[in-house]
Amino acid sequence: MQDEGISRARFLAAGLAGAAGALLPAGSAAAKERWGLSYRGVCYEVTDGETAETGWNATRMRTDIRAIKDRLHADSVSVFGDGAGRLKATATEAAERGLHVWLQPRLADRPPHEILDHLAETGRHAERLRRQGARVHLSVGCEFVLFVPGIVPGADAVERIRNLMSGNYDPQQMMRRLTAFIAQAAKVGRSVFHGPLTYGAAEGDEVDWRLFDLVSVNYYSYFQDPARHVRELRKYQRRHKPVVVSEFGSCTYKGAPQKGGMGWDVVDYDKPKPEIKGHLVRSERTQAAYLTGLLDVFEAMGLYAAMTYNFVTPDAPHRRDPRYDLDMAGYSIVKTIWGTENDPTSHWHWQPKEAFHALARHYARPHRRLDPA
Known part of the structure; x- marks a missing residue:
């Protein structure tokens, strides 16, 4: 039944366009015919890995960026993570490849x-790339509630998520602190970067979008009826600014799309060897169908850009034994194959999943680019 529900998300283009038009405000710019995303791409993480072998590597990065351009047929890449040097090198490589x-x-x-x-150091590099002629946008950050200490209780992102889910926080205090930090970040971003600016908001975040040129949301909702996605996303179009789905994705097992942004929480790390909880069934088809179904929605709505999360997760290897197939709990569109069962070694590599091939076919379709004025 779950696979049948996902397949319903793949409406014919005309039907989706009709649903989007019917649900958008009459006379608005978004209600006019604007078929297709301006930018279609993938998120690429540069944060260092858990081991020396799975950490960021310039040679691997260049190979990955070439694959994103030439094999995935993406025209855009979201370079995210920490380490200004890694961010700069990856962004430069992507720009030089024409992404x-x-x-x-x-x-x-x-x-x-x-x-x-x-942020300031990274933004200055983005400005240098922009002045050199690169097509570049700067996002001042992502879901600050999770990543910035002091907005909600918790020593790290996982602990903050647990506190949010259990209600162990003050909602009014959280919003005051979040709003203040977003404003600080926007001010810093504007001071160093003079191109289009945005922020990767979580669904439901209250953001003063007047501070930014584009409205961006990390979108992990699941509905069998595509019209429900249109209803959720149209509130972002009411800001009369280009709308970016800065992240959307699914893990790689049956039922994962329904779990949304918490699909990863199926690994028991207290075991001597991290183990998948329960009896999940690996399904690359489920992941692929969810991604392409959402792309149909985004294109029908004429959104500005959409970035699939995520390209590769080196520390979550695919294994034949389902109990230890950590790739099932990952959002990546390629599966990591370690050199040995328990050790990545320097010879680990990735292989495309069904999602990679499905996205490649989708991204290879002709589309027109509508940049903000």
Whole structure:
């Protein structure tokens, strides 16, 4: 039944366009015929890995960026993570390959002033690329509630998620602190970067979008009826600014799309060897169908850009034994194959999943680009 529900998301283009038009405000710019995304791409993480072998590597990065351009047929890449050097090198490589670049520093669990300094350094590099003729947007960060200490209780993102889910926080205090930090980040971003600016908001975040040129949301909702996605997303179009789905994705097992942004929470890390909880059934088809179904919705609505989360997760290897197939709990569109069962070694590599091939076919379709004025 779950696979049948996902297949319903793949409406014919005309039907989706009709649903989008019927649900958008009459006479609005978004209600006019604007078929197709301006930018279609993938998120690429540069944060260092858990081991020396799975950490960021310039040679691997260049190979990955070539694959994103030439094999995935993406025209855009969201470069995110921490480490200004890694961010700069990856963004430069992507720009030189002719890709449009979304650059998003994501320093986590550090004092707020360090996070803002990290943003400033990254933003200055984005401005240099822009002046050299690169197509680049700067995102000042992502879901600050999770990554910036002091907005909600918790020593790290996982602990903050648990506190949010259990109600162990003050909602009014959280919103005051979040709003203040977003404003600080926007001010820093504007001071160093003079191109289009945005922020990767979580669904439901209250953001003063007057501070930014584009409205961006990390979107992990699941509905069998595509019209429900249109209803959820149209509120972002009411800002009369280009709308970006800065992240959308699914893990790789049956039922994963229904779990949305918490699909990863199926691994028992207390075991001697991290183990999948329960009896999940691996399904690359489920992941692929969810991604392409959402792309049909985004294109029918004429959104500005959409970035699939995520390209590769080196520390979540695919294994034949389902109990230890950590790739099932990952959002990546390629599966990591370690050199040995328990050790990545320097010879680990990735292989495309069904999602990679489905996206490649989708991204290879002709489309027109509508850049903000």
